[in-house]
Amino acid sequence: MLTKEYIPLSDRQKAASFSWKYISMVLIVLIYGTSLLLSQVNSLYINHKTYDRREKEQSVLFKDEFQSSEETTNNLILETSTNNDKKPLTFKDVRNGTFYPEIKEIQWIQTPTSLTNDSGDYIVVENHNYYLKSLLDSEKNLSLYELGDTINYNDLNYSVEGVTFSNDLKLAVLTCNKRHNWRHSYFASYFIYDVESKNIEPIISTNEKENSNIALSIISPDSQKIAYILENNVYLKDVSNFENPKTTQITFDGSAQIFNGKPDWVYEEEVFESDTALWWSPDSSNLVILRSNDTEVPIFPIPYFVQQNPGNSSSYPIIDEIKYPKAGFQNPIVDILIYNVENDILKSLPDSDPFHNDSDIDNTDRLITEITWVGNDQVLIRVTNRESDILKIFIVSCPKSSDLELSSFVSRFEDGRGDKSWFEITHNTIHIPKSNERELDGYIDMIGVDGYDHLAYFSPPNASEPKVYLTNGEWEVVEGAAAFDYVNDKVYFISTEKSSIERHVYSVNLDGTSKKNITDITLESWFDVSFSKGARYLLLSYEGPNVPYQKLLDLYNESSEIFTDNKALKNILNEYDIPQINYGNITLDENLIINYKETLPLNFDPKKKYPLLFFVYGGPGSQLVQKSFAVSFSSVIAAELNAVVVTIDGRGTGFKGKKFRNIVRDNLGNYEVLDQISAAKYWISKGYIDTERTAIWGWSYGGYMTLKTLEYDEGNVFKYGMSVAPVTDWRFYDSVYTERYMHTPQNNLEGYENSKVHNVTNFKSSKRFLLMHGTGDDNVHFQNSLQFIDMLDIAGVENYDMYVFPDSDHSIRWHNAGLIVYDRLFTWLSRAFGGEFEQVYSVANYGGQYNGVIDGRYFMDLYG
Template sequence: MTEDTLLVDSSLVLDTEGNKLHWQSWALSADMEYVLFQTDHVKQWRHSSFGNYWVHRRSDSVTFPVAAPTKKPTISHCTWSPVGHALAFVSKNDVYLITESEMASSAPESIRITDDGSHTVFNGVPDWVYEEEVFESDTALWWSPDAKTIAFLRSDESKVKDYKLQYYNPSNDAFEVHQYQTELDMKYPKPGTPNPTVSVYTYTISTRSKQHLSWAGEMPLDDRILVEIGWVADNALLVKEIDRSARQGNVIVFEDGETKGTIVRLLGKDGEEGDDGWIDHGQNVVPVKGSLPGYLDIVPNEGYNHIAFFAPVNASEPIWITSGEWEVTQISGVNLEKGLIYFTAATPSIDRHLYSAPLPTSATGEYQETLTALTDTKSSGYFEASFSPKAGYYVLGYRGPEVPWQRLIEAGSGEENANVLLEGNAELNKTISEYLKPIVTRTTINSDGYELNMLEILPPNLDITGRRKYPVLVRVYGGPGSQMVSNRFERDWHSYLAASQRYIIVMIDGRGTGNKGRALRNPVRDNLGNYEVADQTAAAKEMLKRPYVDRSRIGIWGWSYGGYMTCKTLEAETGVFTLGMAVAPVTSWLYYDSIYTERYMSTPALNEEGYVSSAVNNVSAFSGDKVDFIWAHGSGDDNVHYANSASLLDKLTQEQVRGWRFRMFTDSNHSMDKRNAYREVYEWMNDFLSEKWGKGGTIHH
């Protein structure tokens, strides 16, 4: 277990001219005979990138390109088969395959699976909105478990309207002069406008044939989103479709190579959710072979997300593996040899613990729910686990609340077997012990009858007598399904504000947020920016009950949805907040992308009033005589477009509202990534806080 094995001598990984390959990432084939390297990495959107790819054959140390390398890389995705060493890749939005037999040659030839890829047609990779809001990855291609078939998504965004991103300086040097800006046309669907039309295809490798999949009862192409595609057996594919408003949906299964699928499950109010909330989605399906073949999924069970086992794969009713007033967050692995399912769960909601549960042995017999905790549930802990393909081993990561560590563990083994410390962060432990640390507390408050998680970061040696007064800064995100309050270990800007500036930092997960059941999530449906504001205000009012809090220095700040929440909270003029800071805020949901927005707000045609009330309209609330307010936005933000801030600026100008400050960060995206912008944003906010509040812990006379 402790012996190292050299996979590849990097000095032997050479390009076609004999030069050492300078690679950015690598991936090992399933049979460990080949290694895939990426070079010339060019980032595109949040998850996607381009690169040149090379294959290194370990047996003879031969390296060859997947496709002829280009100065401007065109390969956007490249992935090994789950068994053997076949390779699928996407170049210029077309799917290609290199078979195992071809991989043995010195110059393997690829099979072109699609030929209609273009700037509006995507095969095997998602367009912008599916990458950002549906798959949250750079791939829309799925190998069958036996590597005999490839499923892929085809997206046609020819009807999606363009959004033009302006770039003023493509270099990393702000002093370079570029007389004309460049434009990037990106397809970006907004609420009520056309979405990409998507369809599913499979490719059978043995016959080299491509099939288009369809089903009776298929939703109209312009009113459906395919939110999950996954293999549930070697010869069975599952597809989930929902309508634009995420109110109803279907689960479809294709078996034995059939191109006509069957709807086997219903989603939404009349289906598995059974309420007026939205349909959650994720990439959760896990196939199970063994004596009782089927698949696992995460499905609402009495209002909480739990593991359901469907056997056979066309079953409509599940065997429930878990239940209760807590939520499963991930199915981590399946060990067929031991007959165990491994999963992580929010027990309690601010923790993550690892569990195992037995696989059912009968589709008709009664299943006895038996959970075994693999982490210490008697202590607070936030754990993550990454399992090997057959779940024989896993890397267990402890992420808090104390200093993180990481171990390699043999699944189901006793303490005497494999349990190797990979990283203990001894140096970090030593460093932290040498400094005064902020005090972090986690508790709950009640807001309108809802129990909400709250986290406080307090200055060291806090004087609770009331003789000294401390400002309170509420850090907010608050988006649907999100979570800010947890037992993760964090040391960031907020820790600095607490320790050095002696501020109190508060976070609260209000209505709409995740991992506490649908009853907490659903109230914000069709009404974003209302109940969340009430909950942030409730947290601030709770803090005002404490004698050491300075009621003249209560602020709120956030980024993205948190920026939106900052604006909406200040707009409400509750009389509590005296300062606000927003970065890249949404100011009207009509400006944001359709798939995210309509999931929570429905379409503008169905919820016109909701779109009006959820926008930032009461701009008089930002007047300098009412609140100290600053905000910032990157002009190259592809996610929350600069149009949001341009609109707010326009409203403030028209209404002659003054006393606020704004900064545009040239060419920066949603993460403020250009020419020192990220650091500058934080230093700017830090200076603003110092100017308006000074330090906390001042003596009250």
């Protein structure tokens, strides 16, 4: 994805372990995907639409619990302080993590009775130790793991970087000595830890080298087995007897061309957005394995120059070869395998099955975008064509008998070709188990309702139409159903019902009645949630716009307790003068309403003239304007460079309905650019902007948007630009992301020509621009910037600066680059706003001889 690295989305999009984890959520959408860098997620304010009186009268659980009077007082963030005793915000303060909130994660434990008698058992890390606690039993506080960050095995030390416990809490898998692969994947040494005896054994005990090359391990729901991946093959380790485990190899054809249980590059980046491509059935009797055949996928080589110690690299670069399908080229051919544990049989769908003989989606072009068990013997397979405008849901039946074949049935068919629509990749389908009141299994899925994304309940799983539409309206559910309460038949979800730039938590009965807001919608808020396995308990994370906090809630008793309060951060903020942030919406041409975020300089005076910086991402379905907390890079620019920083979400971005989003189909880089320029003109009309000091910057898709905006604008509105890791030609980007929005080059040649950065002579009208890229970028290849520079050279365009980061990937973090990239952005922009680039170097072509002007001094080049 472009970066979801979640740039802060990019967006790719979800990042730096230290440096810019603290500057904002810029690296967070770097690492949505959506796909290119989503960029930093900043705090927001918006003039949201008036909501119906009936909504105000609905029951609000914990209304007085969510924000105390102290939490609702947001003067530190939303109002500029005039107290001279306060410290002004500096780049150094943001860089060193001064304003980074404490956010804890927990692992909810699923017990045999979780659905009907949820105990709220969870594991939390405190001082590097792992403790079992319970919301039902407040006295429970059992230490499960106290070995710290390092273990020793056979006289070798291993750094423990992850601990995952089985549901029965008898064992844990320790992930040690990770070695980065792609965005989400890595290789590591894996060990099994016996909680009672505290003994440790490697998953592969016979070969230390093999054990260090395991790509993935997943514990079965019944805690008896561990599936793991080695050299693209799937293995099963039976750990029911810790002292005498048994290992079974399930697949045997894994290679550089065949991926079993582990996604290839494009499926990891764009489809599953994870390193996992295998799924246990609820009762652990079956294991679904995605098989990818990359034999025909073209190879993209990436040279690495500085992998050794600085100044001590080899004479020749290391060449890494990635199976990377670019737009219009062959995708991996994907299929599913299902392994029955009891019978030790691996099955695939027969060649005659409808799955392999679909009239709309060819076997060589299909995308399998989601796999979800909807019972112990039925699995849902979500399939689209390569251009993502045909969607089919297959239900695969898995008979227990070894003599019976797998079979599939097409339960749903949706066609987006008629309205220039596409189907985004989602992973939010949840299984609704049968009960005494429900004789059949079912599932909840996202479905379009009058142009907005909503929830629908399907039962039985092979139903072609919803049994019930659970939500509707001119707003959207975010990321599907969050949880299902089996006891009360209640569905929980997050939505934009109050405002497209806020997130609130709601519930609705499984029959579609009694929708209630769980969080207080009278307060501006951005919430995230993590539910216990029975959905009685909730870890509620308030993420802004004020200082974040977390609470543990009992939804049955309507009680809560503080989990993190970030009082230390509140005290720190009291010491600083923080730039004021405004949120709202503006109306552009044709009554187009867009959301914005504006960060103002310290001691802002509307009678003065300030530089203007637009921070942009703009990728399809993305969102930067969010009411979440951040003292970010935008805050630094406002405070230290005395500039106004603006972010807008123009057409093509998400959470405002299909009509707003889908207008960019087949024509990327057009409407998005027009909206950036129109919004900039609006800010200039306010009277406090210096029209000669205007700039735009972005990363990944935002880098692309920066260049396309400068290209179209020709220096009329934006005088400067900073583009990081940009796509410059969509033929160079991966097929899954690109074709979802552009179709294939073969079917949309004109669109690809128009969407690439191509009118390079237009850049001569800009005062100056900056281009930065990592040479080891496996996502947006360095090829994009090199081709663009070559076009600039041919056209004689020289009013730009270039900075290259050796071996850095899309997030730009290799060898201290995570710090330097923002240093370069900051100092370059400081020079631009300081007037250093006012006298632009220009080139006049005189048939092999040209004259140039630099700082007012004339010279003749070497050809003169």
